Amino acid sequence: MSKKKNIDLTDLEALPDLLDGRHQVVPIITSGDDIVEQVSLPESLPILSLRSSVLFPGAITPITVGREKSIKLVRDVNAEHGLLGAVLQRETEVEVPAPDDMHKVGTAARIIKILEMPNGNLTVILNGLEKIEVGEYLQSEPYLKATVRTIRDSQPDDGNVEFQALVDSVREVALNIINISPTMPKEAVFALKNIDSPRGLINFVCSNMDFTDDDRQALLEAPGLLARARKLLEILVREQQMAELKNEIQEKVKREIDKQQRDYYLQQQLRTIQDELGDTADAEIEQMREAAKKKNWPKEIGEIFEKELAKVERLNPAVAEYSVQMTYLQLMLELPWNDLTTDNLDLECARRQLDDDHFGLEEVKDRILEHLAVIKLKGDLKSPILCLYGPPGVGKTSLGRSVATALGRKFGRISLGGLHDESEIRGHRRTYIGAMPGRIIQTIKRCGSSNPVIILDEVDKITVSNHGDPSSALLEVLDPEQNTTFHDNYLDAEY
Structure with a gap:
């Protein structure tokens, strides 16, 4: 047995055209309040196993039959009294269901019409009559047959306010689901608005909504119309929430796709314009x-x-x-990398430059010349870093500029007054927004030479904060054993 198809059965002669896949169709419910065909059911009925559909009393529904046993059952029943029991099997994968594979509650149904399909299957139009409880199975060959007992749904009193409220809520929520769900046939709206019978309305909604087989079976097994209405409203509210959530997700995805397509289109236009301008x-x-x-x-x-x-x-x-x-x-x-200026280590020239720029300060000048002499003799820069201290305005910074001029090097000055962030020295990592290199690398870039004379001004005014200790970061700059290279976090390479 394969899946049920929604179909409008008001014109049975038009069924072959309706079942050709070009139309959406809706099961109908017999009209009137509890006007379901009253028949005297035999003590036993052939049991037609349904893979993925549940037939409700009063519903006229097409069922596609494909298994050999089911086809034989339908043909034999149609040749006799036309009555059978339609029962959902527990697992859809079972090809030859045994009694243990079947649910205990189903629906007695009458065959209205059988249609031969081109692929050899049969489309059987069933009219649900009464809810039945399946008892003892009498045979399994050539098809299942079992004793059955009619279960009559209890009908609430006419003045039952709760039941009437449930019916109204079922109708309202079902209409909402049909309106927002793209898979539901819109013809069901007309049917819902014109069904006056509470029983017919409940069974119609149970038959037509896109419920799971377990939900449909639970609705069929509900003891009475009041319990079925409660269960139905609970499932409908859940399905409405799911449908709204699906619509919201689909709209969001659609907006994202539309935005991506728009961005792609604009980027292609921009690329074309840039190609024309030669600025790509x-x-x-x-x-x-x-x-x-x-x-x-x-x-x-x-x-x-x-x-x-x-x-x-x-x-x-x-x-x-x-x-x-x-x-x-x-x-x-x-960055200048290996771009170096040629040093002029003429001590006489350095002395003249210092004397021209500064009067007095003999001890300081002698110490600077001593430093230059050591560099000239050793041929490398692994010598102590000079530290000049004194009150403002005595010439500390200008002495550094004079040394740079005497050596023929570029001059750079870094003011450390009020510095409180270690990243100002080492630079920020590129993962941060607004990241930039530290002041050492920025000064070298500005000087355009890899061997400038750099003055670290106001080094005593460095402050410590929760961003680290900048004075610790200066160790790599000032230690002669380490300062042959410098690692900047932004550059992420040895300079």
Whole structure:
């Protein structure tokens, strides 16, 4: 037995056309208050196993029959009295259900019409009559047959306010679900509004809503119309919430897709305009690659640059990460790396420069010349860092500028007064918004030389905060054993 199809059976002669897959169809309910065909059921009935549909009393529903036993059952019953028991099997995967595979409650039904389908299956139009309880199974070959007992649903009193409120709520929620669910046939709206019988309305909703088989079976087994109405309203409210949530998700996804398509369209237009103007992101990347070929930097730095440049090529220019990467690459290109100025270690020239710029300060000048003499003799810069101290205005900063002039080096000054963040020295990691290199790297970039004379001014005014201790970060700068290279967090490479 395969799945039930929703169908409008007001014209049985038109069924072959309706079942060709081109129409949405709705099961109908016999009209009137409890006007279900009253028949005297025999003590036993052939049991038609349903895979995934539940037949309700009063409903006229098409069922597609495909299994050999089911086809034989339908043909034999149709040739006799036309009565059978339609019962849902517990597991849809079972091909040949045994008595233990069947539910205990089903519906007695009469065959109205049988239609031969092109694929060899039968479409059987069943009219649900009474709810039945299946008793002892009498046979399993050539098909199931069992004793049955009629179960009459208890009808609430006419003045039962709760039942009337439940029926009204069922109608209202069902209409809401049909209106918001794209899978529900809209013809059901007309039927819902024109069913006056509470029993007919409840069974119609049970038959037509997209419930699970377990929910349908639970509704059929409910003891009486009042209990069925309560259970039905509970399921309907849940289904309404699910339908609203699905619609909300689908609308959100649709908006996202529309936005992505719009962004893609605009990006393509922007790319076309940039191509016409000759100002494309690809051209900028190529310019960077050409500039990198002219750089005199260490091999490992060149490898890092190529790796980061390849990452940029895979990025969309519209994303935020693109500009971050481009800024980083631009910094690498602007740093002087191995660009050094030639030192002039003529001590006489240095003495004249110091005397020209400063009067007096003989002890300080002698110490500076002594420092330069050691550098000249040793041929390296592994010598103590000079610390100049004194009140403001005595010439500490200008002495550093004079030394730079005497040596022929660039001069840079870093004011540390009020510095409280370690990242000001080491730089911020690129993962942070607004990240930038530290002051050491910025000064070297500004000087345009890798060996400038740098004055760390007002070093005594550094403060400690929850962002770290900047004085600890200066150790890497001031220690002669460490300051041959400097690691900046933003650059993420040894300089």
